[in-house]
Amino acid sequence: xxxxxGPLLYFWSFxxxxxFYQSMTEAPVDIIYLGETVCSKRRSLNxxxxxxxxxxxxxxxxxxxxxxxxxxxxxxxSELKTLRHYCDNGDFLVEANDMAAxxxxxxxxxxxxxxxxxxxxxxxxxxxMQKQGLQRWTMPVELSKHTLSGILADLDRLGIKDxxxxxxxxxxxxxxxxxxxxxxxxxxxxxxxxxDLKCIDYPDGLQxxxxxxxxxxxxxxxxxxxxxxxDLYNELAEMQAIGVDIIRLSPRSKNMLDIIHxxxxxxxxxxxxxxxxYQIEDNxxxxxYGEPGMIQTNSATHSA
Amino acid sequence: MIELVxxxxxxxxxxxxxxNGADAVxxxxxxxxxxxxxxxxxxxxxxxxxxIDYAHQRDCKVFVxxxxxxxxxxxxxxxxxxxMAADLxxxxxxxxDIGILDYAMNKxxxxxxxxxxxxxxxxxxxxxYYQQNFGIKRAVLPRVLSVSQVAHLATQxxxxxxxxxxxxxxxxxxxxCHLSSYVTGESPNTCGACSPAKSVRWEKTPNGLExxxxxxxxxxxxxxxxxxxxxxxKGRFSIGKNTFHVxxxxxxxxxxxxxxxxxxxxxxAIKIEGRQRSPAYTQQVTHVWRQAIDAYYKDPEHYTPQxxxxxxxxxxxxxxxxxxxxxxxxxx
Numbered sequence: 282x283x284x285x286x287g288p289l290l291y292f293w294s295f296x297x298x299x300x301f302y303q304s305m306t307e308a309p310v311d312i313i314y315l316g317e318t319v320c321s322k323r324r325s326l327n328x329x330x331x332x333x334x335x336x337x338x339x340x341x342x343x344x345x346x347x348x349x350x351x352x353x354x355x356x357x358x359s360e361l362k363t364l365r366h367y368c369d370n371g372d373f374l375v376e377a378n379d380m381a382a383x384x385x386x387x388x389x390x391x392x393x394x395x396x397x398x399x400x401x402x403x404x405x406x407x408x409x410m411q412k413q414g415l416q417r418w419t420m421p422v423e424l425s426k427h428t429l430s431g432i433l434a435d436l437d438r439l440g441i442k443d444x445x446x447x448x449x450x451x452x453x454x455x456x457x458x459x460x461x462x463x464x465x466x467x468x469x470x471x472x473x474x475x476x477d478l479k480c481i482d483y484p485d486g487l488q489x490x491x492x493x494x495x496x497x498x499x500x501x502x503x504x505x506x507x508x509x510x511x512d513l514y515n516e517l518a519e520m521q522a523i524g525v526d527i528i529r530l531s532p533r534s535k536n537m538l539d540i541i542h543x544x545x546x547x548x549x550x551x552x553x554x555x556x557x558x559y560q561i562e563d564n565x566x567x568x569x570y571g572e573p574g575m576i577q578t579n580s581a582t583h584s585a
Numbered sequence: 586m587i588e589l590v591x592x593x594x595x596x597x598x599x600x601x602x603x604x605n606g607a608d609a610v611x612x613x614x615x616x617x618x619x620x621x622x623x624x625x626x627x628x629x630x631x632x633x634x635x636x637i638d639y640a641h642q643r644d645c646k647v648f649v650x651x652x653x654x655x656x657x658x659x660x661x662x663x664x665x666x667x668x669m670a671a672d673l674x675x676x677x678x679x680x681x682d683i684g685i686l687d688y689a690m691n692k693x694x695x696x697x698x699x700x701x702x703x704x705x706x707x708x709x710x711x712x713x714y715y716q717q718n719f720g721i722k723r724a725v726l727p728r729v730l731s732v733s734q735v736a737h738l739a740t741q742x743x744x745x746x747x748x749x750x751x752x753x754x755x756x757x758x759x760x761x762c763h764l765s766s767y768v769t770g771e772s773p774n775t776c777g778a779c780s781p782a783k784s785v786r787w788e789k790t791p792n793g794l795e796x797x798x799x800x801x802x803x804x805x806x807x808x809x810x811x812x813x814x815x816x817x818x819k820g821r822f823s824i825g826k827n828t829f830h831v832x833x834x835x836x837x838x839x840x841x842x843x844x845x846x847x848x849x850x851x852x853x854a855i856k857i858e859g860r861q862r863s864p865a866y867t868q869q870v871t872h873v874w875r876q877a878i879d880a881y882y883k884d885p886e887h888y889t890p891q892x893x894x895x896x897x898x899x900x901x902x903x904x905x906x907x908x909x910x911x912x913x914x915x916x917x
Contacts, residue, residue, distance in 0.1 A: 380706060428656045459758045
């Protein structure tokens with residue numbers, strides 16, 4: 282299985298982004314997704330700068346695959362315009378995160394991948410997109426290993442299992458919802474148009490808890506993420522057995538390299554049963570087991 | 586003339602919609618193939634033909650929502666739902682999953698295909714995808730768009746557009762929200778359920794009346810507060826020391842004031858939300874909207890929403906107050 286570094290979901294400064302990806306050049310990941318996927322007002326890097334960053338990483342680490350990732354909720358004409366630049370970049374594969382991108386890419390017969398916010402819940406949907414140029418899909422986060430097995434079996438029956446790579450969002454706060462509204466601005470009593478780009482103050486999002494202090498969600502502008510971090514570290518062997526091709530790790534502001542190394546080591550040592558070295562209290566894995574997403578299930582009880 | 590599309594969760598509601606002037610009713614089957622999969626709601630194979638006859642005899646169209654996303658084990662059931670609706674002669678199928686859209690197009694090309702709001706098409710490029718690949722005739726737009734965005738879309742859209750006019754307000758882009766499954770295991774996309782009733786628990790405590798969803802505290806009410814259904818996005822949560830409606834306060838959408846605008850930008854149909862509501866709700870809302878639309882076409886220049894319409898609608902609104910939602914974007 283390959284390791285991928287998903288697109289940065291949060292709003293960081295130009296310097297922070299450059300520094301982060303500089304450190305990723307040497308990290309043991311096979312694929313790096315680059316681009317703004319959440320809010321078109323975030324312009325630490327514009328399209329040309331993302332593209333040149335892609336070239337920089339590719340030059341420094343030619344064995345890494347670079348994919349350009351695109352906006353998840355496309356409403357405005359200006360957003361379509363930017364999207365067209367991404368789709369027409371000519372050098373790198375593009376990840377569609379809204380059906381508008383699927384249209385632009387498929388219509389122009391440009392190969393593409395789809396991120397977890399494209400609704401693909403069955404093999405029939407994947408087969409349609411495969412004919413249109415889909416090369417890889419990232420499963421929607423709310424689906425389970427049971428559903429995944431079924432989809433892969435169906436793809437096999439349709440004779441296209443080897444034509445589509447399967448990627449699983451495996452580590453990080455999960456993207457759960459998109460809205461036209463900005464919840465970070467709302468938390469600051471600001472209208473969306475005058476948000477002061479408050480997201481920059483929350484490099485890993487803004488924590489929402491219940492009135493009983495239970496972690497519920499993470500606000501990230503117009504996106505709502507899970508309150509807990511998804512972590513399928515202990516499920517890697519299982520994912521490999523099912524036929525997953527790529528493990529996606531979602532960027533965080535601190536200790537990202539540690540997480541990548543931990544996953545890499547675990548991948549190299551399968552079936553080593555070592556405990557997750559960075560395991561902390563705020564993780565969850567419920568979706569993988571067909572449970573509520575926020576549940577943390579002991580994998581041993583499930584595999585028994 | 587703009588078409589009035591009304592919700593029917595059961596036969597009595599369907600009759601109310603038809604008798605009060607709906608141009609079309611939309612319904613679903615009694616399972617998770619539709620986005621209002623609630624206990625005691627919807628139509629089975631026996632009732633459905635009667636309901637369709639009732640509507641058709643009175644010149645009212647019937648749309649069937651098969652608008653959730655089938656997973657491998659459900660695929661045949663979703664297919665069967667499409668076949669059954671098509672064989673019974675419904676006027677349109679409302680769908681979101683591209684696999685199901687493709688199946689319906691190939692198997693029953695004569696039945697109109699509408700893109701469900703759950704398909705989350707928020708741009709004309711997205712609409713083109715569904716039109717070019719699955720020949721959709723109409724799309725229901727998500728409630729996240731502003732009127733100017735809807736207007737811009739309408740000038741470029743390859744298909745008819747239907748927008749929400751009244752009912753509960755979804756603040757997330759429909760079809761792209763997993764909040765419910767994160768907490769309860771069931772979501773609109775997978776099960777046709779959001780914050781499902783079976784996960785709800787109410788409890789009177791010394792701290793006040795508490796509503797819980799799968800044991801997670803959603804809200805706590807003082808004696809003088811009106812308690813609302815614990816939909817996840819409408820809960821009162823905490824950020825730091827502040828406790829407030831972090832995502833949205835419970836309100837309802839009401840666009841009756843901008844009916845002329847919706848007509849002038851070329852909107853083809855207005856959809857009323859609420860298949861989960863009572864026949865009395867369907868009766869009330871259909872009645873008011875029929876009056877409003879008729880009044881508008883009779884004298885477009887002098888159209889103004891009447892006090893009695895607004896009062897009637899406010900009475901059946903969630904949170905007892907209505908807004909224009911994303912159409913006006915006060916939060917923009």
